[in-house]
Every structure is written in structure tokens, then in C-alpha cells.
Amino acid sequence: MKTQKPFRFYLGRFVLYAVLVVSSITMIIPFYWAVSTSLKMEQFVFSNPPQWFPNPPTLQAYLSVFTRINFGKYFLNSVFVAVITTLGHVFFDTLAAYAFAKLTFPGRDKIFFVLLLGLMVPFQVNLIPLYRIMATLGWTNTYLALIVPNLTSIFGIFMMRQFLKSIPNDLLDAGRIDGCSEFGVFWRIVAPLALPGIATLIILTFMGTWNDFLWPRLVTSSEALFTLPVGLAQLQAKNTSNVAQIMAGTVLTALPMIIVFLFMQRQFIEGMTAGALKE
Secondary structure, three states: OOOOOOHHHHHHHHHHHHHHHHHHHHHHHHHHHHHHHHOOOHHHOOOOOOOOOOOOOOOHHHHHHHHHOOHHHHHHHHHHHHHHHHHHHHHHHHHHHHHHHHOOOOOHHHHHHHHHHHHHOOHHHHHHHHHHHHHHHOOOOOHHHHHHHHOOOHHHHHHHHHHHOOOOHHHHHHHHHOOOOHHHHHHHHHHHHOHHHHHHHHHHHHHHHHHOOHHHHHHOOOHHHOOHHHHHHHHHHHOOOOHHHHHHHHHHHHHHHHHHHHHHHHHHHHHHHHOOOOO
């Protein structure tokens, strides 16, 4: 006989769903307001009472973005830098995580502990030494300065190590018995099984690189190398009062991140869940 669930269960579910709905609305409203503002004529941006729905809607702000700044060039720069950086993270972070999770060598745990100490150091502390290195190598104002320092991260190594710890060692031993080299075991066995974790790493890295402003602004002075965040800052400097254009550029900048997440959200959730497993 089917037992009836207590009232507390339904009350708890109701409260949970209510909190989720309120949180979702709170997060959606700013983005909706940016989209709505980008479709307004400039004289209606600060109207009182505020217009929640643009009347009449216009795409003039979006057209102006492409004429006021070199938006297409900035977009291509961001795509190039974000894609190469993400590929570097996937390869180097996963490879390093495999070594820390599945290989045995002297001082492994101590080296990993020292590596984790780097998470406590804010990136801003490393800006000047890192910039001096780029200047010494002659890489400032080049794509190398935008990409090479970001090809790996301590957090990415830590996250992938936690995920790879959940893969049974018996599968790796079977691959070694069949004659696979250590890299062959990593490439043929570990990498396919780590796809959910890799998808999570891809999303986090792509979003972080796509939104990065401080480092690209510091190491680039040529407009031909500007990424989208830096380019939008130029738009704001040229049009301090044209809020509709700034919102249009912001919406266009956010679209690739939304598309990447929509295509990979299932793997992202699986990777975050698996990465939460205890050793």
C-alpha cells in the first residue's frame, strides 16, 4: 500500500521551489533589462517611469556598435584567444591531473600540496612579475602574451584530479596489460571517461577567458589585438552617455557564453556532480 508523504515534505518542496523561482527571477532581470535597454531609442533609456518593454523597439544601437568600434575584429580576437586557451587548459590541466591522480612518483602529494598553495595567491599579486616576464621575452602587445600565461591553471588541475580519482584503476591496468603506453592509457581510456569533467573545464575556462579584461588590457596597446571586454571599454569611453549602445555590445558579448553553456549544460552538471565525490 502506498504511504502518504507527510505535510513537512510538501512544505519543504514548496519552499525549495519558491526559493529557486525567486533566485532565477533575480538573476534573469538584469540580463532582460540589458536586452530591453539595447532595443530602446536613447531618449527612452532613462524615462520615468522606466519602460520594461521598448516602445518602439529598434536595432539602431546594434548597428551603431559595428560602426563606432571594430566589433568584428574584437570578436574574432576573443574567439581565437578563448578557444586556444581552452584547448590548452583541457590538455595540460587534464594531463597534470592524471599524473597527480593515477601515477606514483616521489613527492607527489607534497608537490600537489605546494601547488594548491598557489590558489591562495590573488592573480593581481602576480600581475607585475608576469608582465615583466612578458616584456623580457618581447611578447607584450602580441597574441602570445594573451594566451601563453593562461594555458593552464591550478584550479583546473585540482578539479580534474578530483574527477579522475573516481575512475577505477583496474581499467588503467587493463590498458597497460594490452600494451598501451602511459600516454596511450591517458588518451584512449582516461580522456573519454573524463568527458563530463572536461566539459565542465571547457565551460569555466571559456567563460573566464571570454570575460577577462584586466590582463588583455595590460599587455595590449594595439587596437588590432583588443578582445571584446577591452573593446567595449573603448565604446564606453567614446560614448559615455549612449547607454543603449553599451548594452547592445554587452548583449552581443554574452551570447557566445550562453550558447556554449546551452550546448554543454548536461555535461557541465554531470562533471560538477562527479567532481563532488569523495576520494
